[in-house]
Amino acid sequence: MSARGIGSRPDLASVAGLVLAVGGILGGLILEGGRIQDVQQVTAAMIVLGGTIGAVMVTTPPKTLKRAIGRLPQVFLEKAMDPEGAIENILAFATKARREGIVSLEQDAEAIGDPFLRKALNLAVDGTDLQQLRRMMELEIGLIEQRGEAEAKVFESAGGYAPTIGIIGAVLGLMQVMKNLSNIEEVGRGIAVAFVATVYGVGSANLFFLPAANKLRARLHQEVQMRELSLEGVVGIVEGLNPKLIRLKLEGYGPAPAAGDHKSARTPKPVEARAAG
Numbered sequence: 001m002s003a004r005g006i007g008s009r010p011d012l013a014s015v016a017g018l019v020l021a022v023g024g025i026l027g028g029l030i031l032e033g034g035r036i037q038d039v040q041q042v043t044a045a046m047i048v049l050g051g052t053i054g055a056v057m058v059t060t061p062p063k064t065l066k067r068a069i070g071r072l073p074q075v076f077l078e079k080a081m082d083p084e085g086a087i088e089n090i091l092a093f094a095t096k097a098r099r100e101g102i103v104s105l106e107q108d109a110e111a112i113g114d115p116f117l118r119k120a121l122n123l124a125v126d127g128t129d130l131q132q133l134r135r136m137m138e139l140e141i142g143l144i145e146q147r148g149e150a151e152a153k154v155f156e157s158a159g160g161y162a163p164t165i166g167i168i169g170a171v172l173g174l175m176q177v178m179k180n181l182s183n184i185e186e187v188g189r190g191i192a193v194a195f196v197a198t199v200y201g202v203g204s205a206n207l208f209f210l211p212a213a214n215k216l217r218a219r220l221h222q223e224v225q226m227r228e229l230s231l232e233g234v235v236g237i238v239e240g241l242n243p244k245l246i247r248l249k250l251e252g253y254g255p256a257p258a259a260g261d262h263k264s265a266r267t268p269k270p271v272e273a274r275a276a277g
Contacts, residue, residue: 011078014215021207044169044197048204051165056158067147068154074219075212081222083229086117087250090233093121094243102237116140117230124238133238137231141224148220152213159209166201170194229253 026036057065089112093105106125112118116137123133173194177187229250236246 008077008079011076011215014076014211017211018207025203038192039196039199041193041196041200044173044193044200047169047172047197048162048165048200051168052158052162052201052204052209055161055165056154059157060154064147064150065154068151071151071216072212075215079219079222081226083226083250083253086114086226086229087233087247087253089117090230090237090250091243091247094233094237094241094246097237098240098243105237114230116227117234120231120234121237124234130235130238134231134235137227137234141227141231144227145220145224148216148223152216152220155209155213155216159205159213162205162209163198163201166198169197169201173197225253 026039029039030036060068093108096108097105102125105121109118109121109125112121119140120133120137123136128136171194173190173196177190177194180187180190232253233246233250236249241249
C-alpha cells in the first residue's frame with residue numbers, strides 16, 4: 001500500500017459546486033425574465049478566454065504552465081489518502097527493525113510503492129546520518145511545495161486577469177455600439193451584448209480559476225502532510241523508538257482511531273504483508 005494514496009476518486013464537492021454555481025446564476029437569469037441565449041456570445045468567450053490564456057502564457061514559464069495544465073484533473077479528482085494505513089506500514093517496519101535491526105528492512109524498502117517513503121527508508125538502511133537524512137527529505141518536501149504553489153498560482157493569475165480582460169471585451173463591444181447611435185433599438189441590444197464579456201470574465205475567475213487554485217493548494221497540503229508523516233515515521237525508526245511511541249507521534253496526521261480500534265492498532269501486521277500491499 002502506498003503511503004501517498006490508494007488511487008483517485010471523483011471530487012463530488014468540486015463537480016457539485018461548479019454545477020450549483022452555474023445553475024444558480026442561469027436560474028436567476030431565467031427567473032428575471034432573461035434567456036440563456038442572452039449570455040451565449042462566442043465572441044465574448046473568445047476575447048476573455050483568449051486574452052486570459054495569453055496573459056498567463058506571458059507571465060508563466062512554459063514548464064510551470066505545462067505542469068499546471070497536467071494538474072487540472074486534480075481539481076475534479078481526489079487522490080484517496082490513507083494516513084492510518086501509512087502509519088500501520090511504518091509501525092510494521094518499526095517492529096521488525098527493533099526485533100532484527102534496521103538493516104533487515106533493506107528488501108522490504110524496495111517493495112514500498114511510495115517513492116518518498118522508499119527513498120527515506122533506503123537512506124536509513126544505508127546508515128545515513130539522521131540529521132542528513134532529515135535535511136535531504138525536507139529539501140524534497142520543500143521543492144514539492146514550491147512546484148505545487150507555482151502551479152496553483154497559474155490559475156490564480158488567470159483569476160486575476162479574466163475580469164480585466166472581460167472589461168476590455170465590454171469596451172470593445174461598446175465601441176461597436178457607438179457606430180449605431182442612430183438606431184436606439186440596436187444601441188440597447190448592443191449594450192446588453194457588450195456586458196456579456198464582463199460576465200464571462202468575472203464568472204470564470206470566481207467560479208473556476210480562483211477556486212481551482214485553492215483546491216490545488218488543498219491537494220498540495222494533503223500530499224505534503226503524507227510525506228511529513230512518512231519522514232517522521234522513518235526518523236522514529238532510526239531513533240529506535242518503541243512502535244507505540246511512533247504511533248503517538250504520527251496520530252496527528254490521521255484520524256483518531258475509534259474506541260474499539262485501540263487494541264488492534266497496537267498490533268501491526270507483519271511487515272512482509274504490509275510491504276506487499
